[in-house]
Amino acid sequence: MAQTGTVAGTIVDGASGDILIGVNIRVKQTNGGAVTGIDGKYNLKLAPGKYTLEFSYISYQSKIVEEVEVKAGGLKSLDMALSQKSVDLKQVVITASAIDNNEVSVLRLQKNSLSVQDGISSQEISKIGFSNSAESMKRVTGASVEGGKFIVMRGLGDRYSISQMDGMSLPSTDPYRNSASMDLIPSTMVDNIVVKKTFTPDLPGNFTGGAVDITTKSLPDRFYLNVSASVGVNDQATFNNNFLSDPIQGKTDWIGFDDGSRKLPDLARKNPYMTSLGSSIASIQNNPDNQMISDFNRSMRVFADRPYSVAAGSPGLNRSLNIATGNRFKSGNGNAFGFNLGLNYQHDNRFYDNRVINNYKANISNENRMQRFLYSSGTESLSSATIGGIASAAYQFGKNEIGASVIYNNTGDQSVLNLDKGTFPGALSSGEYRNRVIGFQQRSLLNSQLKGKHRASFFGETTIEWAANYILSSQYEPDLRFLGAPVTAAGDYFFVREVPNPFHFFRDLKDNQYMGKLDLTSSMKKFTLKYGGFISRKERDFTEYRYQLSTTGTDPADAEYLSFGEAAGDFDRFFGADNTGVLGKSGSSAIFGNTYEDQTQPSNLYEGYEQVIAGYLMGTFNLSPKLKTVIGARIETTDYQVNVKSGSRAPGKIDAVDVLPSLNFIYALNDKANLRLSGSRTLARPNMREMAPFISFDLLGGFPIVGNPDIERTNITNVDFRYELFPKSDELFAVSLFYKNFQNPIVTELDATSDQPQYKYVNSQQANLAGAEIEFRKGLGFIDPVVKNFKFGVNFTYIYSKVMLRSAEYDIRKQVNPDLKNWRPFAAQSPYIVNLLLSYDQKEKGWESTLFANVFGPRLFANGAGAAPDVYEVYGRIKDKQENRIKSNVPVPELNFRIRKQFKNQFSVALNVNNILDYDVVTYQEHNGEYFTTQAFNPGRVYKLTLGYSISK
Template sequence: MLRKITSLISLLGLTVSVVFAQSGVIRGQLTSSETGEELIGATVVIKGTSNGAATDLDGKFNLANIKPGTYEVQASYISYEPKTVTGVVVKENEVTVLNIRLGAATTNLKEVVIEGRAIRSSENTLRNTQKKAAVVMDGISAEQFSRSGDSDAAAALTRVTGISLEGSKYVYVRGLGDRYVKTSLNGAEIPGLDPNRNTVQMDLFPSNLLDNLTVSKTFTPDMPGSFSGGFVNITTKDFPDRYTLQFSTSIGYNDQATFNNRFLSSNKGGSDWLGFDDGTRAVPDAINYQIPFESYSNKQLAEQIDEATNAFNTEMGPKRMTAPVNHSHSFSLGNQTELFGRQFGYVVGLSYQRNYAYYNNGTFGLWELNSVGANGLNNNNLYEDEKGVEEVSLGFLSNFALKLNSNNKVSLNLIRNQSGSNSSRYLFGTYPGTSGVSDDRAIFESRALHYTQRALSSAQLKGEHVLTGLKGSKVDWLASFTLSQQDEPDLRFFANDYFVNGTDTTYRIQPAAYTLPSRFFRDLDETNLDVKVNIETPLTIWNGLEAKTKFGAAAIRKDRKFRENIYRYRFNEGYGYNGSIADFFAPENLGIVARPEDPESGGLYRYGVFLEDGSQRTNNYDGQEAVYAGYAMVDLPLTAKLRVVTGARVEVTDMFVESFNKSLMPGELNQVDVLPSVNATYSLTEKMNLRAGYSRTLARPNFREIAPYTSFDFVGEPAFTGNANLERTTIDNFDTRWEWYPNLGEYVSVSAFYKNFQNPIERTINTLAQNNEIFIKNVDNAKVYGLEFEVNKRLSFISSGLDNFIVSSNLSLIKSEVSIEPQELEIIRAVRPGADATRPLFGQSPFVANASLTYQNDSLGLIATANYNVFGDRISAISVGGTPNIYERSRPLASLVVSKRLGDSFTAKVSVDNIFNPAFVNSHEYNGKEYIYSSYKQGRTFAVGVTYRID
């Protein structure tokens, strides 16, 4: 195997050698040291030769056919000081990367001579982008989340100031989530995969396929206007300046799951290891027709019921297995060469992960406050909770770019991410709801088998052009098509209760529809078509300062289809259940057990266990959303130190959602919004900025929220009803920030923000419905305000002996407040007279803190990073009646990653995650006492891996 790999690498190297034709290449980019922007049309020459080139629309240059040796490279551009880089070494068949920053010219132009240096790290590039941005922006680079050992975009984003995660995949910015966070992929909007949410599941994106993640916390008119917390942009890997090949592999051990022979699992298909079901869990062909209602005399209908009942497999409960080790692998290949005589770059990447998680020490409880002045909450259910989860993630990325000439470039980006999660759960415990049985003897058992497959496919075609005839105006355009899919095939539930009476045990399956053994099939398909164009024109204004105007248009079309089919098992009176699932589904008990010709049948068809179609047309819906936008803005330096970016965006929204139940009013939203923005940046010094900004943005309801039907969760949650009359929310955003960049890659900042929400969309109680179901509606007003602090600095300012240590920490302190509706407040105060009239926004934490300490020794090739993350208690579920809301409790998360370079091409890495192994707790609090809704531990994970890289 090693010989084959060596041969492949040698072949690739031979190909590269042919391309270079026994010579070397110098490639790089020219940027402004003042603005960080690329310099288009600048001149780069090798001194003493005729070999030179002009920079293209990216500020990049390419000097080819250079004989091996050491050279001086000179860069010059009108109104900038020329710069000469000495000691630039060119080697045979290799690319030398040289990035140069030019400073603005002084009165007397003079040449600056510097020594040749390597390409800046991506972390430094990100900090420079942050420094020169027109908005309050934070982010994390590939270098940073490689140091932290983060495997996907969700984990990496937790290192960013003011960001926390819900459910390990949903991003909250400044305590705001879901509808208040917008996510884009290389600038194109992408749909989410959860039918009940407005945001993207960030764990879909493997970190090894990403260049950086940025979070814009203030709005400019060239951004979509539907965010308030943050606009997250996922930037995938771009093609490199020279040939690179990388392969990584690792294995991991979880101290609760790995090699545990009691790991809960279920039946699997042949392609589960690739993250999708191969049809094992599909609805059998025999059920392509509607299952008829139970018939006792019609032979054709009875035979259909019998055939449908026997068509499904009868695995309705978890089984035990031994969980293997976690493992992950990735591969990427990239280069820059020529195609049809034009400069061509490409990168191709693959990633694969398979992880196992298990707990058997969990707790699940349902509690209720049912009387005024009660000493505590009444326990409705209290269960032991056991769960096993196998997760597979497969990612593919390809990016191709062709420079037609120095002023025109087109690129194509193709992405496919696939994931599968196979979850098996068992609940066991007291069940006071069993009629006629005292609480201490009633036992409830529930089993759930849940497979979810998610897929995101994206094709993005982009163009960038410089119009030399129009004062160097730049035009960029994008056409992106994205298909997102979430399928839940054969979601199975089997529940029963029993009690012991002396030596006898009595088992029972409740006859209510939502407690019968059931199988659910859900499919969500959503397409996004995103088209946009931007035109940017530079202008020279007073004092020789350069301003820019920018205007553009965008159109987004979303189409969603959601389908749900439900099949339930019923049984006739007198059919006994003895506690065994296998006996319940024994062949002799399924379908028809007696026919009219049988003596004991009484001349009718009789059934044991038989299948019933419980699907509801109401729960199926189609949705369409179109947003058309246009904007204009100006980037205006009023003085050499004061920069103002201002303008406005107009968005036209047309949204329509219709249930299959035509008697329900469809949900519609038709709105025209004008969204102004002004952001000012004052450069106190060359390394210090003061920012202030105001903007108006909005938040729209998602498809599910305006789909006017009622659906039920399966474990403990009340019913949820959509609202066809929802309005969009408008938000006024105020931001200030002081930021300091002491040295390259270092950063210190203090920020303050205030947000005022009109018509925020909140979950509340529908007092007109039975069982106090959760209802979605607009409330009058909400407010969020807070402070943020961030430090990213080398510790050499303490002592020169600490030069290899880098500390990164950030803290967000946030306060939110939303008014409780009068009708809901009346219900709450009926049992809690002193209850507050306001509550925090759903999912909002009062604080979020991150800290990391890195030791980096380049001479030893050694990097070690310790990470710490914690957030404050936040509402995770709104309770009905006067029962206190459920809060997700604060917990500390810590990890350690150590990597060591081995030779020129290999790097070894070891890591440990979840060092403290805290309990994940959701609970009520009443009269100073905590009541557990859910609690479990995930275990510690230890991993070791190796990376091979040619660069």
């Protein structure tokens, strides 16, 4: 299989960076060759040996490359930049050793980009050992990751970044987020990730921080088969006998699917007595229809089969398996067909042994501003299973390419939050209070795409690109169980009126999204025009059914009924089927045990749609040999509507038309350096969850989250300046300055002063943000040849922002702090972000290693309203374990290390160590120099061993 080798690459215009179609590549020794396709790429199969290649194209200077060495089974990447012909230029002859294989791709993706752009290649992703796209983004300048899933660019929240796959936007599977869950995309399926930081009209208008585009593998250069398997240890979870899990386990939990074990039965939804049990109990007791009573009883037992008890066990090793294969086939007329297939499976366990959840009610009094509302700690156990796959195929014929791809990913998260220590002053004057949440969340994403690219001769040379996508995303939470109650001195639960009885929740969200786009690029002699259109429509259906334990009609004196006190805290006995529903009869009346009432809120069942239609026109003009301008505008129509399924609440609506202009100047100081200046208008839209009048909470005693149908979109003005220098193809120095003005920014506000504290979505007043970025990548061989295999990279982002306080809020807060400023930082904005990378690569012996660090400053988690201090998040250190408080908000870096050895027989072995410094994730409020922890957990250190095998021909 490995008797031949492959030479492949991309040919571009050396001045503009545009790909060149139809370039002839001739092999001198065989007199054979190839022609670049519509993607500017070529592919040659050659026997082992050394060759001379000639690259020629009409009106361009030819280049001859000598001593191109081809090895059996090897891939020689040989990219080329051709210069337009001049009478003074002669044919250029160079040797292959003088060409750096990454030069053209770096120039094309960054130096010749029409916008400010950064990115990471699949090679870099592989070196650092990131397992998914979210982790991979930590390497990009100005990027950090929120919640392990959501990309934060330039310190802005995920709302101001968009995620795309192969040029089409990805939806979020989390109703609380605008950005897609990037952890669903395995890094093995990624070719590269590019981040555009300035807007051009051919991009969606709803990004401000960055547009992240994940490019999946297209036509492979040759046949390949890659297999890797890993095992890992989390030092807090693996083999921990205190790891808790739901005793109800489905047969398909191990691959992240609920098999129906947790499904809400139709019997519970259709039972007439569960709607208002209090008024119906008498009719049930005296109803002679035994079938009706029997149906009611069975509906109760459905919940009894799913207890609030948990099982303790010792989880095994984390594990993963990745398989990827693909091939390219060529016909005699030069046409090519290729395919890629990939499969990914991963199972991880995490355990937080000091999980902290506290809520504080704000008092206007400066002396006792922070009053405990809920104060709790305990453990949280999480088990995640992910399975995904990709299938893509592409066919190139002449100046055309047609491709299709299907990507599927599903993640199932089982969790047990067990807060067994705490108090609830917000409801109980004294005594211990415990909280337990048992959940299963299944998130899935199906993305299918059909796309094409064609070259035609009208308006000069015109490239036509089109794509059509259907995306189905869902988030399914069957039987989410909430239990919160005080405990006796002996440690047994008991129920009181001040605290809600236990709940069963059933949540189901489905989004169907349809997208299509058409882009045409016409290249004239003196300028290039790009124009086209885009349409997207997303339809959402969300349901949340609530069932609450009720003791209506229960007589504790009945011998058949076991009270909670008599059960002595045994959940299985008290909540079990023998103590639930109709327990028997006393004469003509039924004897009742525990029952459940349907407490579903009509406002918590909503549906809606988001429709965006856009058209654009932009031109690229060479004002001089060194100065290029890109000017144009995009028109986007926004049509949003969110309705509750029943009730008289007014719908949330947005109906608007926005004109989004863009102007970019690119000045080439020389062939290695650029100056860039950009100005544009963009926007940010609320998501449907934020517009829905939906109230949700994450535990009994926790602050609920409330939607706002009156929320408005945000309009943003952007200005960017950048200097970039490429000393060598793998070296970079760049400095960027940026400024942004926001009208009606959307923020999450904590109203902790009312009797019922809550989080809510509101529009704040005007906001301004300014920042700077510096990136530096350099090989260390200039210091001494001994360290020539080392490479150092650092990027630093600094952000300064002001969001003006609303006048009513400012007046209240000033009473607490007379020196208070009338502004705060931007929501989810870090004041600084730093990435450090030190890598070692010795290809001759197959060794490579990477030390990677990421650190960001405390970022605003939620605005405080009234007297409530703002809530911040930091990766820090809990030093006071007794009070679960941080002593300072100085961040602890995330430090990861990877070392890998490649063997000649295509085997490899790698070791990853993540979170070496063992940081805590902490959200906190600060008052008078003291830090009050609202949430905290420690993710633990992770050690992973990966074995790989790769063959190609």
